[in-house]
Amino acid sequence: MTQAQLQETANIPVHIPEPGVRKWQDYFSFNTDHKVIGLQYLVTSFIFYCIGGVLADLVRTELRTPEVDFVSPELYNSLFTLHATIMIFLWIVPAGAGFANYLIPLMIGARDMAFPRLNAVAFWMIPPAGLLLVASLVIGDAAEAGWTSYPPLSLVTGQVGEGIWIMSVLLLGTSSILGAINFLVTLLKMRIPSMGFHQMPLFCWAMLATSALVLLSTPVLAAGLILLAFDLLAGTTFFNPTGGGDPVVYQHMFWFYSHPAVYIMILPFFGAISEIIPIHSRKPIFGYKAIAYSSLAISFLGLIVWAHHMFTSGIPGWLRMFFMITTMIIAVPTGIKIFSWLATMWGGKIQFNSPMLFAMGFVGTFVIGGISGVMLAAVPFDIHVHDTYFVVAHLHYVLFGGSVLGIFAAIYHWFPKMTGRMFNETWGKVHFALTIVGLNMTFLPMHKLGLMGMNRRIAQYDPKFTLLNEICTYGSYILAVSTFPFIINAIWSWLYGEKASNNPWKALTLEWMTTSPPEIENFETLPILTTGPYDYGVKHAPANVSPSENPVFRADLDEPYPSIESDIETRI
Amino acid sequence: MKIPSSIWTLLIGIGLTLTSLWYGQNHGLLPTAASDEAVLVDGLFNTMMTVSAGIFLIVEGVLIYCAVKYRRRAGDNEDGPPIEGNVPLEILWTAIPAIIVIGISVYSFEVYNDIGGFDPHSVHESPIMQESMAMPGAAIAATLNDTPPSTAPNLNQQKSDEAMQDPATAAVRNADQIPQKQDAPGVGIVSPSIGASPENAGKPPGLKINVTGLQYAWIFTYPETGITTGEMHVPIGREVQINMTANDVIHAFWVPEFRLKQDAIPGRQSELRFTPKVEGDYTLICAELCGPYHGAMRTQVVVEKPEAFEKWMQEQLVANNNTLKEAVAVNPANLTPDEFLAPYTKDMGIQPAMLHHIHK
Ligand code: HEM
Ligand SMILES: [Cu+2]
Numbered sequence: 001m002t003q004a005q006l007q008e009t010a011n012i013p014v015h016i017p018e019p020g021v022r023k024w025q026d027y028f029s030f031n032t033d034h035k036v037i038g039l040q041y042l043v044t045s046f047i048f049y050c051i052g053g054v055l056a057d058l059v060r061t062e063l064r065t066p067e068v069d070f071v072s073p074e075l076y077n078s079l080f081t082l083h084a085t086i087m088i089f090l091w092i093v094p095a096g097a098g099f100a101n102y103l104i105p106l107m108i109g110a111r112d113m114a115f116p117r118l119n120a121v122a123f124w125m126i127p128p129a130g131l132l133l134v135a136s137l138v139i140g141d142a143a144e145a146g147w148t149s150y151p152p153l154s155l156v157t158g159q160v161g162e163g164i165w166i167m168s169v170l171l172l173g174t175s176s177i178l179g180a181i182n183f184l185v186t187l188l189k190m191r192i193p194s195m196g197f198h199q200m201p202l203f204c205w206a207m208l209a210t211s212a213l214v215l216l217s218t219p220v221l222a223a224g225l226i227l228l229a230f231d232l233l234a235g236t237t238f239f240n241p242t243g244g245g246d247p248v249v250y251q252h253m254f255w256f257y258s259h260p261a262v263y264i265m266i267l268p269f270f271g272a273i274s275e276i277i278p279i280h281s282r283k284p285i286f287g288y289k290a291i292a293y294s295s296l297a298i299s300f301l302g303l304i305v306w307a308h309h310m311f312t313s314g315i316p317g318w319l320r321m322f323f324m325i326t327t328m329i330i331a332v333p334t335g336i337k338i339f340s341w342l343a344t345m346w347g348g349k350i351q352f353n354s355p356m357l358f359a360m361g362f363v364g365t366f367v368i369g370g371i372s373g374v375m376l377a378a379v380p381f382d383i384h385v386h387d388t389y390f391v392v393a394h395l396h397y398v399l400f401g402g403s404v405l406g407i408f409a410a411i412y413h414w415f416p417k418m419t420g421r422m423f424n425e426t427w428g429k430v431h432f433a434l435t436i437v438g439l440n441m442t443f444l445p446m447h448k449l450g451l452m453g454m455n456r457r458i459a460q461y462d463p464k465f466t467l468l469n470e471i472c473t474y475g476s477y478i479l480a481v482s483t484f485p486f487i488i489n490a491i492w493s494w495l496y497g498e499k500a501s502n503n504p505w506k507a508l509t510l511e512w513m514t515t516s517p518p519e520i521e522n523f524e525t526l527p528i529l530t531t532g533p534y535d536y537g538v539k540h541a542p543a544n545v546s547p548s549e550n551p552v553f554r555a556d557l558d559e560p561y562p563s564i565e566s567d568i569e570t571r572i
Numbered sequence: 573m574k575i576p577s578s579i580w581t582l583l584i585g586i587g588l589t590l591t592s593l594w595y596g597q598n599h600g601l602l603p604t605a606a607s608d609e610a611v612l613v614d615g616l617f618n619t620m621m622t623v624s625a626g627i628f629l630i631v632e633g634v635l636i637y638c639a640v641k642y643r644r645r646a647g648d649n650e651d652g653p654p655i656e657g658n659v660p661l662e663i664l665w666t667a668i669p670a671i672i673v674i675g676i677s678v679y680s681f682e683v684y685n686d687i688g689g690f691d692p693h694s695v696h697e698s699p700i701m702q703e704s705m706a707m708p709g710a711a712i713a714a715t716l717n718d719t720p721p722s723t724a725p726n727l728n729q730q731k732s733d734e735a736m737q738d739p740a741t742a743a744v745r746n747a748d749q750i751p752q753k754q755d756a757p758g759v760g761i762v763s764p765s766i767g768a769s770p771e772n773a774g775k776p777p778g779l780k781i782n783v784t785g786l787q788y789a790w791i792f793t794y795p796e797t798g799i800t801t802g803e804m805h806v807p808i809g810r811e812v813q814i815n816m817t818a819n820d821v822i823h824a825f826w827v828p829e830f831r832l833k834q835d836a837i838p839g840r841q842s843e844l845r846f847t848p849k850v851e852g853d854y855t856l857i858c859a860e861l862c863g864p865y866h867g868a869m870r871t872q873v874v875v876e877k878p879e880a881f882e883k884w885m886q887e888q889l890v891a892n893n894n895t896l897k898e899a900v901a902v903n904p905a906n907l908t909p910d911e912f913l914a915p916y917t918k919d920m921g922i923q924p925a926m927l928h929h930i931h932k
């Protein structure tokens with residue numbers, strides 16, 4: 001888009017209907033306020049988390065015994081296929097987009113996203129996509145070829161379910177591309193004039209890296225899925241070996257997106273954790289630049305590691321070694337982040353409230369997933385455990401122990417800002433304790449299962465694995481129970497919780513410098529930065545005063561708040 | 573008495589190292605190592621477990637230490653000290669993981685080479701390496717280019733023809749339905765997943781077995797004797813080469829005790845070479861999702877003494893003659909898949925209902 005066009009878009013009145021919330025119905029409308037959209041994303045994705053969680057518990061219930069006795073093998077395959085698809089594409093990815101929507105404009109002092117209507121369009125693709133998937137399960141003809149949908153299997157199982165699955169994932173991919181464009185433009189063009197890149201909160205850096213990754217990789221998935229749809233519905237043979245097609249090409253295209261997708265799922269929460277830890281430890285983040293640039297490094301490296309999912313598909317030896325080395329290298333920027341978080345806590349004044357507990361839980365469990373990830377990168381070892389429960393254990397330590405704990409940390413942390421109310425601490429802690437116990441009980445034994453010889457995606461297994469599977473299953477019930485204190489707490493606190501002040505954590509980033517919840521266009525006057533985002537304990541930044549009298553943050557009353565258009569102009 | 577903190581650090585360091593070393597050797601997480609390759613892979617795994625245990629203990633230790641030591645006391649509303657960075661420390665913790673992953677990579681490389689990942693013989697005979705190295709652009713672009721402009725022979729076809737020379741193999745591989753792929757540069761069609769170990773490079777394997785994966789069964793044919801079985805028998809100490817393909821969807825050949833896995837892909841020939849080491853019955857598992865009964869797609873691999881293996885082979889020869897005569901008497905084209913497969917699958921624990929189901 002040229003600058004002229006960009007300005008023109010920004011000039012069109014965008015408020016259809018009124019932005020901001022006046023009443024609850026606004027949450028069900030095509031609202032263009034980034035805060036409304038952010039909450040729409042978060043609540044929708046949480047509902048899908050519950051659905052995905054029910055499917056997970058059905059899967060685990062089947063696996064309590066070695067025989068296939070709870071659901072039919074076909075249904076079993078649909079259950080884990082939809083479990084994974086929903087958890088990835090309808091929970092973690094949109095939840096990240098939800099936080100980004102809510103927080104980015106506030107954190108950079110903008111009044112909205114660069115393209116508010118595009119933003120609403122991106123969100124409104126998600127409910128239909130999710131409903132399609134759930135509907136396919138209800139009509140009893142859901143995809144059953146795994147969330148990877150490898151041909152030729154995906155071409156020979158049910159056509160209806162597979163078609164719906166492709167359609168749904170295409171919609172979700174489109175939504176995430178539209179979101180990414182918006183985040184990038186907003187971050188690059190709409191920061192308040194006094195905020196250079198190095199004054200940006202780390203969550204913004206993380207979203208910069210994530211959005212770049214989405215833009216580069218998602219189109220390749222879309223291409224792969226469209227070709228697959230042709231094979232499925234139109235009888236072409238791109239991937240179908242009976243017509244001379246090559247199923248391995250699909251794997252390359254799929255993983256070219258889906259490996260980066262794991263970073264799309266974790267980077268935003270790396271960002272959120274980098275916000276939460278310094279605030280609740282009352283210390284500046286240790287190594288700001290190292291953390292910021294390591295996000296970019298992860299994003300770049302993430303694009304050149306995909307074939308580590310294909311070590312047993314028959315790629316040549318030298319290629320396996322190339323992908324082994326690139327994969328191993330990602331451990332370095334990830335390690336930098338983990339050590340920096342630990343160093344931030346070291347010597348701090350740690351406050352054990354729910355956000356901080358979840359953040360520490362994130363660090364503690366993510367490390368386990370990270371370590372097993374490095375092991376999986378080692379080709380000779382991966383050849384043994386590929387497609388086994390060792391991989392299932394690894395991915396859940398990363399996605400549940402990482403992304404999901406990160407989401408909860410972020411929800412607890414920004415809950416007062418989003419709702420204007422405090423949540424109940426005690427129930428937050430109960431939620432945390434149940435989650436940590438359930439998480440480890442469910443997924444820790446899976447490492448051993450995989451190493452000993454239990455392959456993944458099976459409804460029946462060798463009876464010698466019964467005991468460990470029982471432990472996993474009971475753990476998964478604890479996990480199911482753990483969400484109840486959260487749901488009740490969130491609803492109750494949102495309605496009746498204690499009123500939150502504007503800045504209950506005494507934080508220094510901009511989102512805390514406005515009312516809770518923020519007023520319709522975020523800030524009354526143009527915010528000016530006089531301190532870095534994490535200057536805790538710094539002499540000139542006594543964070544213990546209330547924001548209105550906080551000398552480090554003052555609204556410059558003489559300078560009018562620029563409109564979005566002129567804001568873009570000044571930045572271009 | 574107050575012990576200086578550096579001594580504490582030293583003691584903790586020693587304790588940590590000892591614990592990690594002990595755990596790395598005594599984790600008890602792996603099944604029997606029943607092939608020469610498995611022993612090497614286990615060495616790598618134990619080393620990684622040692623390093624991992626160390627890192628795990630350090631990170632979790634620091635986390636818990638912080639939680640206990642730096643708790644905010646009631647009434648303390650001060651901020652912590654504003655320490656924003658420390659360049660030597662940051663260099664240190666970038667360098668240490670870097671060195672660790674380089675170390676693990678080098679070790680993995682060694683193991684991979686020793687178990688035959690770089691089988692120099694098969695790489696040499698295939699044009700894949702040179703061609704793909706010279707190709708500009710990423711590997712993904714290369715794979716999209718299905719038919720290379722080269723006139724190089726189609727190794728995949730050759731391997732397939734070779735396998736088909738054995739009538740028993742030909743009977744179970746429906747090569748006429750699934751065309752053999754042209755060699756695509758960068759993909760390595762005839763992929764020696766794990767080829768000959770360096771000392772065996774260039775030598776023919778001690779025993780060849782053709783393996784066919786089809787929805788929900790593994791079928792083995794022994795080209796030297798022409799027998800077909802649903803159970804794989806191999807003698808101890810002889811290097812075995814298996815030559816795999818799949819009839820319908822992707823399957824994966826995995827024997828946990830051998831620590832080896834390779835996909836069997838329709839239209840492709842993939843190979844695996846290994847040397848069985850410990851006598852016993854092991855389960856061959858299909859590791860790639862292949863349909864609803866994927867979990868039931870398993871069979872036995874029997875590693876036995878050479879004499880026992882010869883005896884088994886003789887028995888099979890007799891038994892097979894009868895089955896084959898039956899199979900020839902009726903035209904396979906007139907048989908339903910259930911009927912056709914019945915003689916091969918009856919010993920595999922696969923119910924006819926299952927076969928019926930998938931070929932409906
Ligand atoms: C509520 C707790 C959860 C439980 C009990 C659970 C359980 C499981 C189980 C047992 C499997 C293996 C299915 C099989 O191989 O047959 C699985 C697969 C998977 N899960 Fe979860 N899960 C949970 C949460 C999550 C979350 C939060 C994510 C987030 C992304 C997730 C993503 C996946 C993925 C990607 C797979 C791979 C599916 C496949 O192999 O096709 N799970 N889960
Ligand atoms: Cu299979």
Ligand SMILES: [Cu+2]
Nearest residue numbers: 858860862866
């Ligand atoms: Cu299978």
